[in-house]
Amino acid sequence: MNLKEIICEQAKKTKEAALTLAGCSTTLKNNALVAMASALLAQSDFILEENRKDLIAGKNHELSGPLLERLTLTPKRIADMATGMREVAALPDPVGEMFNLRRRPNGMQVGQMRVPIGVIGIIYESRPNVTADVAALCIKSSNGVLLRGGSEAIESNKAIAAVLTHAGTEAGLPPHAITLIETTDRQAIFEMLELSDLIDLIIPRGGAGLIHTVVAHSKIPVMKHDKGLCHTFIDASADLKMAETIAFNAKVQRPATCNAMETLLVHQAIAPSFLPMVGKRLQEAGVGLRVCPRTKALLDAAGIEKSILATEEDFNTEYLDLILSVKIVDDLEGAMAHIAQYGSAHSEAIITEDYSHAMRFINRVDASAVFVNASTRLNDGYQLGLGAEMGISTSRIHARGPMGLEALTCAKFVVLGDGQVRE
Amino acid sequence: MNLKEIICEQAKKTKEAALTLAGCSTTLKNNALVAMASALLAQSDFILEENRKDLIAGKNHELSGPLLERLTLTPKRIADMATGMREVAALPDPVGEMFNLRRRPNGMQVGQMRVPIGVIGIIYESRPNVTADVAALCIKSSNGVLLRGGSEAIESNKAIAAVLTHAGTEAGLPPHAITLIETTDRQAIFEMLELSDLIDLIIPRGGAGLIHTVVAHSKIPVMKHDKGLCHTFIDASADLKMAETIAFNAKVQRPATCNAMETLLVHQAIAPSFLPMVGKRLQEAGVGLRVCPRTKALLDAAGIEKSILATEEDFNTEYLDLILSVKIVDDLEGAMAHIAQYGSAHSEAIITEDYSHAMRFINRVDASAVFVNASTRLNDGYQLGLGAEMGISTSRIHARGPMGLEALTCAKFVVLGDGQVRE
Numbered sequence: 001m002n003l004k005e006i007i008c009e010q011a012k013k014t015k016e017a018a019l020t021l022a023g024c025s026t027t028l029k030n031n032a033l034v035a036m037a038s039a040l041l042a043q044s045d046f047i048l049e050e051n052r053k054d055l056i057a058g059k060n061h062e063l064s065g066p067l068l069e070r071l072t073l074t075p076k077r078i079a080d081m082a083t084g085m086r087e088v089a090a091l092p093d094p095v096g097e098m099f100n101l102r103r104r105p106n107g108m109q110v111g112q113m114r115v116p117i118g119v120i121g122i123i124y125e126s127r128p129n130v131t132a133d134v135a136a137l138c139i140k141s142s143n144g145v146l147l148r149g150g151s152e153a154i155e156s157n158k159a160i161a162a163v164l165t166h167a168g169t170e171a172g173l174p175p176h177a178i179t180l181i182e183t184t185d186r187q188a189i190f191e192m193l194e195l196s197d198l199i200d201l202i203i204p205r206g207g208a209g210l211i212h213t214v215v216a217h218s219k220i221p222v223m224k225h226d227k228g229l230c231h232t233f234i235d236a237s238a239d240l241k242m243a244e245t246i247a248f249n250a251k252v253q254r255p256a257t258c259n260a261m262e263t264l265l266v267h268q269a270i271a272p273s274f275l276p277m278v279g280k281r282l283q284e285a286g287v288g289l290r291v292c293p294r295t296k297a298l299l300d301a302a303g304i305e306k307s308i309l310a311t312e313e314d315f316n317t318e319y320l321d322l323i324l325s326v327k328i329v330d331d332l333e334g335a336m337a338h339i340a341q342y343g344s345a346h347s348e349a350i351i352t353e354d355y356s357h358a359m360r361f362i363n364r365v366d367a368s369a370v371f372v373n374a375s376t377r378l379n380d381g382y383q384l385g386l387g388a389e390m391g392i393s394t395s396r397i398h399a400r401g402p403m404g405l406e407a408l409t410c411a412k413f414v415v416l417g418d419g420q421v422r423e
Numbered sequence: 424m425n426l427k428e429i430i431c432e433q434a435k436k437t438k439e440a441a442l443t444l445a446g447c448s449t450t451l452k453n454n455a456l457v458a459m460a461s462a463l464l465a466q467s468d469f470i471l472e473e474n475r476k477d478l479i480a481g482k483n484h485e486l487s488g489p490l491l492e493r494l495t496l497t498p499k500r501i502a503d504m505a506t507g508m509r510e511v512a513a514l515p516d517p518v519g520e521m522f523n524l525r526r527r528p529n530g531m532q533v534g535q536m537r538v539p540i541g542v543i544g545i546i547y548e549s550r551p552n553v554t555a556d557v558a559a560l561c562i563k564s565s566n567g568v569l570l571r572g573g574s575e576a577i578e579s580n581k582a583i584a585a586v587l588t589h590a591g592t593e594a595g596l597p598p599h600a601i602t603l604i605e606t607t608d609r610q611a612i613f614e615m616l617e618l619s620d621l622i623d624l625i626i627p628r629g630g631a632g633l634i635h636t637v638v639a640h641s642k643i644p645v646m647k648h649d650k651g652l653c654h655t656f657i658d659a660s661a662d663l664k665m666a667e668t669i670a671f672n673a674k675v676q677r678p679a680t681c682n683a684m685e686t687l688l689v690h691q692a693i694a695p696s697f698l699p700m701v702g703k704r705l706q707e708a709g710v711g712l713r714v715c716p717r718t719k720a721l722l723d724a725a726g727i728e729k730s731i732l733a734t735e736e737d738f739n740t741e742y743l744d745l746i747l748s749v750k751i752v753d754d755l756e757g758a759m760a761h762i763a764q765y766g767s768a769h770s771e772a773i774i775t776e777d778y779s780h781a782m783r784f785i786n787r788v789d790a791s792a793v794f795v796n797a798s799t800r801l802n803d804g805y806q807l808g809l810g811a812e813m814g815i816s817t818s819r820i821h822a823r824g825p826m827g828l829e830a831l832t833c834a835k836f837v838v839l840g841d842g843q844v845r846e
Binding site for chain 2: 019022023096102104108110112113115117118200201215216219221222223239242245246249250253254340358362363364366367368369370371372373374375377378379380383384385395396397398399400401402410411412413414415416417418419420421422
């Protein structure tokens with residue numbers, strides 16, 4: 001078989017497995033997830049050994065330090081994967097949930113029922129723990145999953161998938177419910193993206209290059225995560241101590257993530273008291289400040305002299321690093337206009353004690369998640385109470401924000417009649 | 424400006440209008456819809472006059488009778504359009520609805536809020552009333568709409584769009600909220616499908632050819648309606664009188680629609696009593712019967728002799744006509760297997776008095792809507808209580824079944840905190 005045939009054959013088997021999975025009970029799925037979690041722990045030596053092959057190959061290919069770090073498995077990371085699977089097992093099953101059941105004038109009951117999407121194709125890079133996270137969410141939501149990980153993690157992914165599949169099959173899951181594409185040929189991605197009859201949804205997880213390639217070539221609907229150019233607006237009425245804590249957290253706690261703050265917007269009325277305070281703390285934490293002229297004057301006067309003037313380009317940049325753009329705005333409208341112009345509709349926050357401003361912000365700001373008096377870093381499936389996530393969607397249909405189990409379902413209509421016909 | 428620039432410019436203006444629309448109050452939107460409905464009635468002479476131009480051109484181009492019929496507007500049809508707009512005005516506004524608000528362990532409230540999708544592109548054929556239906560649903564859900572109707576209805580669509588835009592703008596809507604693409608150049612469709620930065624969702628409404636073209640070329644997510652190859656299964660325990668009424672309605676009431684029954688499946692235990700009864704009635708109504716050998720033997724023995732043996736091809740065919748495939752199956756499993764193999768996941772019905780069979784059918788059958796003891800013809804936004812619809816989705820993400828106002832929204836996360844940060 002050539003590559004096209006191999007991928008097609010794998011997708012067909014995954015689709016058949018998905019049909020079986022749709023009929024599996026919640027108990028069977030939960031038992032399988034717990035068995036898979038136990039198997040990860042029991043087989044962790046094997047998984048670590050295979051991971052070592054990837055790490056050696058990665059060093060030979062001169063992968064960067066951060067990439068190697070993401071690729072590295074440890075007993076702790078494997079234990080976390082197992083814990084994640086047990087947590088997904090403990091979540092309510094979304095499949096079969098009925099809602100909006102209402103009686104129509106003609107007597108029939110009309111409602112909706114959550115059903116699996118079908119087969120989900122995941123195209124991801126480096127971190128091998130994604131293999132287990134994604135498998136758990138797909139099994140729990142009765143979706144078949146076709147996994148295409150990065151070539152740099154191929155041995156780790158093969159080991160994890162083999163362990164999961166063996167334990168899952170023992171526990172009664174169809175063997176091809178979790179299917180890893182084992183070839184490292186990049187062409188496999190393009191073959192996947194053609195299979196609109198067999199794969200129902202594609203979720204790319206990785207850098208901008210991967211996502212762009214997938215969107216440009218996919219014949220299948222894609223739920224995607226674009227860049228996270230996130231803002232925090234400190235309103236005139238903000239509790240300045242809270243504002244400082246949140247702004248610091250949003251920038252510094254983990255700057256390389258998509259929900260980290262990239263631009264701090266400050267109301268002109270409190271800028272003179274707030275900016276020197278937060279500027280000093282940020283600079284001490286090693287954050288490079290790219291600021292508007294009014295901010296620069298305030299910081300310079302306060303002796304915080306390492307800030308540089310921001311360019312238009314800066315306000316359009318997702319730094320993913322210890323760098324922050326800062327701008328003084330006239331008022332809430334000015335802040336919202338800046339966010340509308342430069343934001344990426346990912347995570348946007350206002351810090352305010354003004355009720356009307358808080359309401360206007362959550363009603364009007366377009367983002368996958370909007371925050372009042374909280375850090376944008378909280379835009380995450382675990383933090384928002386979904387238990388787990390497939391990634392954060394910045395798409396505008398199906399789901400926005402962290403995609404949990406419910407986002408892996410759709411709803412069909414159910415009609416319970418007693419003889420109704422169309423008049 | 425060339426065509427590409429014209430379409431891009433129109434989409435940009437629609438996007439700007441959508442941003443304004445997102446901030447319009449429900450009252451403003453409802454008042455505008457009512458004003459638009461009144462304007463349709465007040466301007467019906469003008470609309471009918473413009474429609475006549477399309478009809479004359481259609482006759483010159485030798486359009487088929489059914490196409491000309493769909494193209495024809497009458498005072499009654501215009502009044503129906505106005506009534507539809509008033510009905511949409513009376514529906515609850517989906518935008519701003521908050522749900523799933525729950526307090527997290529760290530004290531922050533997390534919920535979701537329905538928001539408009541943005542700009543919706545509709546590509547449709549012949550029926551000019553779609554222009555008004557779609558405009559009403561998009562305005563109510565605060566989406567900008569870029570309309571691309573068929574060239575055969577261009578003068579009618581221009582007239583309706585002009586009347587709606589004038590009345591809507593007078594009532595306070597942004598002027599470009601409803602934007603009709605006025606060129607009849609087919610290339611305009613392809614230009615639209617490229618504008619993924621300006622248009623958020625494409626909904627094609629029309630024949631298989633149009634939908635295929637749109638899906639093949641769109642860079643924008645598409646919600647689509649594939650063929651409706653719908654089944655009705657008469658179970659052994661069915662109330663046979665009810666089964667006859669429903670089967671007759673599903674086939675005969677309006678055979679050219681997507682939710683009409685194309686294949687009747689009959690449990691072998693009741694086939695001898697049921698099939699002669701329903702076969703006679705269907706044949707008298709002019710329905711051509713394509714049947715399995717067991718059915719043929721039963722019908723022939725009962726003196727219903729015009730049925731012909733069905734081919735494999737017949738069970739795969741959406742007749743959209745007074746033709747029906749009939750097959751005797753061994754049991755519920757046989758019926759569900761047939762539906763899984765030949766069905767198009769559109770509308771599927773079981774007629775039964777058996778509780779377990781009804782439950783198994785609604786849980787296991789994959790379709791946009793599943794029916795117990797009701798006609799598949801009821802798969803329609805009005806019938807199912809949505810008030811109106813943009814069409815029926817057979818897609819597997821975002822929405823399945825009739826797409827009402829809620830399907831024109833997505834949900835963002837809203838976090839109401841009091842100082843929470845990521846630990």
